[in-house]
Amino acid sequence: MSPSNPAASLLAVAGLHKSFGANQVLKGIDFTVHAGEVVALIGPSGSGKTTALRCLNGLEIPDAGTVAFAGGPEVSFSAGFKPKKAQILRQRSAMVFQGHHLFPHLSVLQNVTVGPLEVQKRPRAEVMEQATALLARVGLADKAQAYPNSLSGGQQQRVGIVRALMLKPDLLLFDEPTSALDPELVGEVLVVIKELAQEGWSMVLVTHELAFARDVADTVVFMDGGVVVETGPASQVLAAPQNPRTQAFVQRLLHPF
Amino acid sequence: MDSNWQLFLDSLWPLAQAAITASIPLAVISFAIGLAVALLMALMRISGSRVLSSIARVYISIIRGTPLLVQLFVIFYGMPSLGLTIDPWPSAIIVFSLNTGGYCAEILRAAILSVPAGQWEAGYTVGMSRTRTLYRIILPQAARVAVPPLSNSFISLVKDTSLASIILVGEMFRKAQEITAVTFEFMLLYCTAAGIYWVICLLLSALQNSLEGRLEKYVAK
Ligand SMILES: Nc1ncnc2c1ncn2[C@@H]1O[C@H](COP(=O)(O)OP(=O)(O)O)[C@@H](O)[C@H]1O
Ligand SMILES: [Mg+2]
Numbered sequence: 106m107s108p109s110n111p112a113a114s115l116l117a118v119a120g121l122h123k124s125f126g127a128n129q130v131l132k133g134i135d136f137t138v139h140a141g142e143v144v145a146l147i148g149p150s151g152s153g154k155t156t157a158l159r160c161l162n163g164l165e166i167p168d169a170g171t172v173a174f175a176g177g178p179e180v181s182f183s184a185g186f187k188p189k190k191a192q193i194l195r196q197r198s199a200m201v202f203q204g205h206h207l208f209p210h211l212s213v214l215q216n217v218t219v220g221p222l223e224v225q226k227r228p229r230a231e232v233m234e235q236a237t238a239l240l241a242r243v244g245l246a247d248k249a250q251a252y253p254n255s256l257s258g259g260q261q262q263r264v265g266i267v268r269a270l271m272l273k274p275d276l277l278l279f280d281e282p283t284s285a286l287d288p289e290l291v292g293e294v295l296v297v298i299k300e301l302a303q304e305g306w307s308m309v310l311v312t313h314e315l316a317f318a319r320d321v322a323d324t325v326v327f328m329d330g331g332v333v334v335e336t337g338p339a340s341q342v343l344a345a346p347q348n349p350r351t352q353a354f355v356q357r358l359l360h361p362f
Numbered sequence: 363m364d365s366n367w368q369l370f371l372d373s374l375w376p377l378a379q380a381a382i383t384a385s386i387p388l389a390v391i392s393f394a395i396g397l398a399v400a401l402l403m404a405l406m407r408i409s410g411s412r413v414l415s416s417i418a419r420v421y422i423s424i425i426r427g428t429p430l431l432v433q434l435f436v437i438f439y440g441m442p443s444l445g446l447t448i449d450p451w452p453s454a455i456i457v458f459s460l461n462t463g464g465y466c467a468e469i470l471r472a473a474i475l476s477v478p479a480g481q482w483e484a485g486y487t488v489g490m491s492r493t494r495t496l497y498r499i500i501l502p503q504a505a506r507v508a509v510p511p512l513s514n515s516f517i518s519l520v521k522d523t524s525l526a527s528i529i530l531v532g533e534m535f536r537k538a539q540e541i542t543a544v545t546f547e548f549m550l551l552y553c554t555a556a557g558i559y560w561v562i563c564l565l566l567s568a569l570q571n572s573l574e575g576r577l578e579k580y581v582a583k
Pocket of ligand 1: 125130148155
């Protein structure tokens with residue numbers, strides 16, 4: 106939510122390791138998200154961005170490392186970690202998936218209220234009011250009763266964002282929220298994310314849209330080969346990267362031809 | 363010919379009555395219990411626990427690898443020699459339920475696995491537990507996939523209840539046999555019974571179609 110103390114650290118990630126069989130995907134990831142900060146996680150395909158993001162939400166259980174939200178217990182991962190214990194991470198963050206993963210059997214309104222009503226058990230009137238306001242905000246007031254299948258990709262992803270916002274998380278997690286969309290639908294989703302950033306939401310955003318990252322992100326974390334290669338203010342890392350790997354990656358994305 | 367027509371008319375109601383009061387209730391009750399067993403077995407199969415999964419696999423294998431008629435005999439005629447006598451009706455319900463459980467477990471397992479993994483994760487990310495995600499998110503979507511094969515299983519079960527005649531359950535086929543014992547009109551009575559089974563199955567197929575239509579919106583795209 107809106108930060109009271111912009112300097113306070115909201116999330117601290119340290120030493121995340123994760124392997125899938127023999128494939129060592131995360132080899133010790135560290136980064137911090139301050140309250141109100143927008144962190145863009147960039148890097149080549151297969152560098153482990155999605156895996157790192159999923160670890161923050163307990164959707165993937167790291168082999169080692171710690172994830173700690175301000176005011177919450179530090180979750181320390183090791184062999185034999187009980188996945189159930191990662192559930193407390195989900196009370197602090199909410200994920201917007203690349204492929205939206207809306208619930209096809211529920212209406213738009215039910216999609217965004219099922220968590221607040223059935224899990225958080227918040228009062229119905231308050232939840233409905235919040236849902237109506239948020240759907241109106243992303244331009245979907247008239248779609249509340251529609252089913253996800255009848256929406257365009259851009260509309261579906263906006264519902265996905267509202268579903269995450271409805272949970273009132275401290276941190277929003279976006280995994281390439283526009284990369285599954287037709288090019289003409291990308292803008293409508295980025296606009297929403299940018300507004301949220303300006304409102305002071307804290308977020309970690311995995312993206313290939315470097316121009317967008319430069320526009321909305323405070324900090325850029327560049328990952329390659331399962332490690333964080335470079336971290337710094339967005340303007341600096343994207344305009345004048347220090348590390349040769351970052352330089353090559355940024356060059357390639359900004360000037361593909 | 364006249365007397366045959368008269369016998370047909372006279373036997374129609376007793377047979378239909380036996381279908382309504384015995385065959386159909388036997389099928390419905392057994393199917394309901396069987397579905398619960400099937401869901402349990404399906405969940406054990408996908409639980410990730412090797413022990414639970416193996417138990418379910420052996421159960422399913424035994425049920426599917428042995429004739430229904432033999433299962434009925436084991437429970438009704440076999441159990442008394444172990445000191446456990448079970449009445450015809452309970453015997454039939456036990457056997458048909460366990461049988462349905464074995465056959466439908468694989469249907470439910472496949473249907474649950476057909477729901478994309480992203481749906482589980484979306485459930486988790488809105489804060490749901492595994493159990494809540496299962497019944498609130500996954501099963502409604504799995505239902506659409508499972509309805510056609512489950513309907514086929516139910517229709518088979520309705521017909522299979524005729525086997526319960528052999529363990530003295532007064533369902534429709536036994537009623538037909540009772541009437542033939544007096545009239546000796548085997549062809550007429552058995553064909554009448556067959557006709558009633560057929561009509562029931564046609565009705566169930568129609569019901570299946572409308573159910574599938576109503577679940578259509580549950581399909582993920
Ligand atoms: N569930 C999984 N099982 C096995 N390998 C996986 C799984 N998820 C990701 N990987 C592997 O981890 C590596 C990093 O993937 P990912 O985190 O998706 O990278 P990125 O999002 O940066 O493209 C890839 O080699 C991928 O094949
Ligand atoms: Mg990815």
